[in-house]
Amino acid sequence: ANGPIKIGFLVKMPEEPWFQNEWKFADQAGKEMGFEVVKIGATDGEKVLAAIDNLAAQGAQGFVICTPDTKLGPSIVQKAKADNLKVMSVDDRFIGPDGKVIESVPHMGISATKIGELVGQAIVDEMKVRGWKASETGAISVSFYELQTAKERSTGAISVLNKNAFPAAMIFDAPQKTTDTEGGFNAANVVLTKHPTIKHWVIFGVNDETVMGAVRATEGRGFKAADVIGVGIGGSGTADVEFQKADPTGFFATVLISPKRHGYETAANMYNWIKNGKEPEKLILTAGALMNRSNEKAVMTEMGL
């Protein structure tokens, strides 16, 4: 190619800290290796296609994408082909018309279900540490079924709880209207109202914000930090807020996924693919790391944050 290499980096929720970080690290890779990263937020299918056109128009040679919907895969692949762009996916893997993943597109990520399972495992482990009886413990699942990923995260966590003999009848769904703290707060409050006799609560949800909201709700009902295990997802500023507080809160831990690998490595791989024709591995799975009060610093450094 003539001129500097340019790659696109499209994400589905540009406002989320997670994607902000991916972008940041992609940029870092670009600076170090000498290519340009075009960052576009593409919140729905239409915007994705427009963004791909836009990339082609400005002479990019390939792009990394976290698609707003995995079923968009075929049309993204088709569009990329039409515009002569290389494509790889990050975070969410493309799904073909047959309902199976599209193996031909290189992917880096960790499945939403996996993240959920990590959350579930963390909860189960901590329950054992605290020695809670299953009969006295309830689970609040702050859910948001409008979003496929959110749904998978919840199912992942629930499956682990189920496997570890957590009674299904004690897992309470708390659907929220908005995926922010206020949404989590109001949703959790209702569950708390309905089950006034339960002594201990475990909480999981879509992201750190909703879990934090639910934890606030338990505090409002007089639950002490020792009676609540909330595990979030993201490892964003919200989790940090909780861990920085002088006294521990019910927000026990969060699953931190490294935006560094996802951002930096995908961008770098794409660059190599374009520059040297070296196609990235078809599938790279990263691991999430459980981060809590005590190991926050260490985990962060390890993840390159």
Add this chain to the structure above:
Amino acid sequence: MQHYLKFQSVSKVFPGVKALDSISFEVNAGSVHGLLGENGAGKSTLLKILSGAYIPTSGEVEIDGKVRRFHGTKDAIDAGIAVIYQELNLVPDMTVEENLLLGHMPLRHGLIDKKTMTQVAREALASLSGEINPKSRIRTLSIGQRQLVEIAKALIRDAKVIAFDEPTSSLSDREVQKLFSVIKDLQGRGRAILYVSHRLEEVFQICDSITVFRDGRIVKSFDDMSALTNDILIRNMVGREIKDIYDYRERPHGERLLEVKDLTGPGLTAPASFEVSKGEILGFFGLVGAGRTELMKLVFGAEKPVQGTVSIAGKVMDASNIGSSIRNGLVLCPEDRKLEGIIPISSVSDNINLSVRRLFSRFGFFINRGKEAANTDKFIEKLSIKTPSSAQLLMNLSGGNQQKVILARWLSEDIRVIILDEPTRGIDVGTKSEIYQIMYSLAESGMCVVFVSSELPEILGVADRILVMRSGKIVGSLSRNEATEEKVLKLALPVSGNV
């Protein structure tokens, strides 16, 4: 002769008001039937029933011997009925021709035929006034011109029954005469015409028969106009004797109070200067679009003047600051009641106290309900406003009563100068004479009254001095003694040959 239009014991009940009570009368083809009555007597309601805008509570309308039931205005239009409403109903951002042909534009191959449309519009307008361009937007026309458009609308439809609800209330004499010749022509072509007006001289000039309403009932019908006099009509309408509705009262004038100097602004073509003394009633006369309304708005501060000053008792007013005008006792009772006067969804009481409430309030902030209620009751009584209660929404009052409410709003103020822009438009004779009396007593107590009117007899009967405006400038001043109809009209009409 056959009765073309027949009302048979038509009644209409609104919550709390029986607007029409078993009305029956008929109108012949080729005749003009006058409807008279005080404000709120039910005239407009009857016309709205005729036009299908209201459905009568009971009774029926017969046209050409057949009972017709209208479920909407479209039915009435299809039955050959055209009503020109008291309140103008035009689409401001459309052109004159589109308004004229609204609802039945000419088509060619399914698309609008603009050429034919312009032609039809031009013809209809020509019979009324040559000055309106069919391509102008309604927004750019004066109220008088809009009224003409409204009338032309009915002419275009070539209806069998045509009803006019106070069509002349904002027309000049010249336009009125033109309208009358149009009506005469319609009459000659066998149309049945209903004519509502508060101007008795018009009624005598144009009507073949008359029905007088009061409180939703027919007081009396007159088929023979020759035996009829002004006094008889007034007695039937108002229920009492009014000898001279103007009943002019002489009074001394004090020192100069309002002084307008070289005022220029939109709508004016030359700087306007005039002054008014304490105790004086200054009349403003002019034809449609002469610029009186614009001048008054400039004086009041509702519009920003390009230059010039307004001062009261030597103190120069803050230009284009309505609040300060009112605080200094300068108020304007605006011309366009619907657009600039009433708050339709507010109560009578809220409408009356809209401005004066600040004076009653504590710390200028907390309202004083007691004082407001007392003020409302005082004016309902004083101006005999016809309303079931002070809590009634203003939109449910008749046109004339709405005008009275606005008058009450300004009379509540502690005024020194009051500008009344067409205050008697759409007001019945009885109330008119009450309003004149109010003007006299305001003047007697040392205020200035500026009185804008398009009714020549009224101006001549009430004003101490008359200023005449023509196309945006003041063209003459006549004292009460020198003023005659001819002299005033001569000043008001366009110069040489244009007539």
Add this chain to the structure above:
Amino acid sequence: MSANETVAKKNVLKGLWDNAGMLVVFIVMFCAISLFVPFFFTWRNMIGLALSVSMVGMVSCTMLFCLASGDFDLSVEAIVAFSGVTAAVLINLTGSIVIGVAGAILSGVLIGLINGFIIARLKINALITTYAMQQIIRGVGFIVSAGSAVGISNSRFFGLGSGNLLSIPIPVIITIIVFIMFGILLNKTTYGRNTLAIGGNKEAARLAGINVNRIKIVIFTLQGAMAAFAGVVLASRMTSGQPNTSTGFAMDCISACVLGGVSLSGGIGTILGTIVGVLIIGTVQNAMNLMNIPTFYQYVVRGLILLFAVLLDQLKQRKSV
């Protein structure tokens, strides 16, 4: 005699219906839910319900004024988010709660002032202005916070949102005070009556010497201040300022007002109605969650309730005309 009494009774009922139709609807609904939905009518749930509507409640008061004057405000949701972030950033920076709260509210005042100025003076349509402002402020909020929650270091600040007074949460108490204040403002002051007059007929109000522009600017400024205050309370409850919170909040407030009989074309509105509107929205949401209604069906139910409620109100008004 007895016939007369029946008539009198009928009139009382009719009067109640005309003046407070929605209130009757709400009471019936409330009773029915209390009877049939377990846990609904418990002290705990009532407190939870009150808390969940406290923010909508506060901002609906100023929204009522905005709608009553014939305008709109879609920017409140961004102001809520932005002021929370501002408060968090300022408290962390200066360590002073007073500065944080004052700064946040000031930012709301400023945004409201700009809204008001553009709408009243430059005569730009309110819907478009406040929608544009929503975008702008949302963006600025993201920029300031770098897109993620800003934790608040000073824990004394949390009392505002999480504290109790006589076992009633402070946000609820604040909301009640706000309702009373704005009720007085609307009914007993020239400011309130003039607001309604402007909504009824702007030109008539102007010609009656009411400074329309000033009142409009005040309305939007108050709205900005109130939204910012709600944002501060939220930040305190959540112990952090969040830039992406409260999407859809403006429409919630507008819906509450409309349910409460406020006319979207201006000129009509009562505080009692607004309270009822807020309570209906909150109660329905709460009951649906208690009844375990699946999320997707909740969308449908919420929409239907809104539709039926305004329909009912409309029918009532049509009858009484």
Add this chain to the structure above:
Amino acid sequence: MSANETVAKKNVLKGLWDNAGMLVVFIVMFCAISLFVPFFFTWRNMIGLALSVSMVGMVSCTMLFCLASGDFDLSVEAIVAFSGVTAAVLINLTGSIVIGVAGAILSGVLIGLINGFIIARLKINALITTYAMQQIIRGVGFIVSAGSAVGISNSRFFGLGSGNLLSIPIPVIITIIVFIMFGILLNKTTYGRNTLAIGGNKEAARLAGINVNRIKIVIFTLQGAMAAFAGVVLASRMTSGQPNTSTGFAMDCISACVLGGVSLSGGIGTILGTIVGVLIIGTVQNAMNLMNIPTFYQYVVRGLILLFAVLLDQLKQRKSV
């Protein structure tokens, strides 16, 4: 002589400005961007730009009618999503593209009809009705699709969205046809003029014998149909029906119309203006992406552009009055 010519020239310029102020703004903006933003003025990018505004373009046409008649429609975004899902489900079920497309458009017609009926006949405010409808339809869409995208098995269906004609994408061609059709409808038919009359003065239109209710119902039905059609095209481009797509789409269409000089209080609107509005929105977004402006700043820029554009239009109007 020469002075006269200058005057004539001035008048031409003034006339252009008065009638097409926004067009001038757009052209200037377009030229500036073409000059300063690399890759902007390339065939590829122009096609991409056209594709990206094709949906907003289509629905803005019916939105123009809706706004011009003095109403609103917030439900379009849910209709777009729902009709995509419906098309996908029906095509998978029956294997027939015709049934799928027809079913989807029929669903849009039905929803529009209900909107129109409620607004015109039951006299419920359009904003609230269509907001409630948005919630309901969004919910139904989620229910039908179980919350996730529905892939379409019949690949022949994708031609509608991804095909080209003379190297112009079919959605773009469709949009151009829609613009022409609605331009004629607005200017040359009684339906169009009556729509403007209703928006300008409903009472006058009613008294002129225009069936206001019927026209309103038609407006909303057409709007529903058009949104559904746009949804079908989108589903074809996306090869799947997505229940949560197009949030904020209604406000995009309304913004485009407003940028194009359509009055939100009804009675004023042109198709040329609407096209310009659509193009401005698309161009700004496109240029920002080309210039790599960070997302958060994009919010701010979008808001500012909207604000300045309407401000400019307002200034122009004030001068010409």
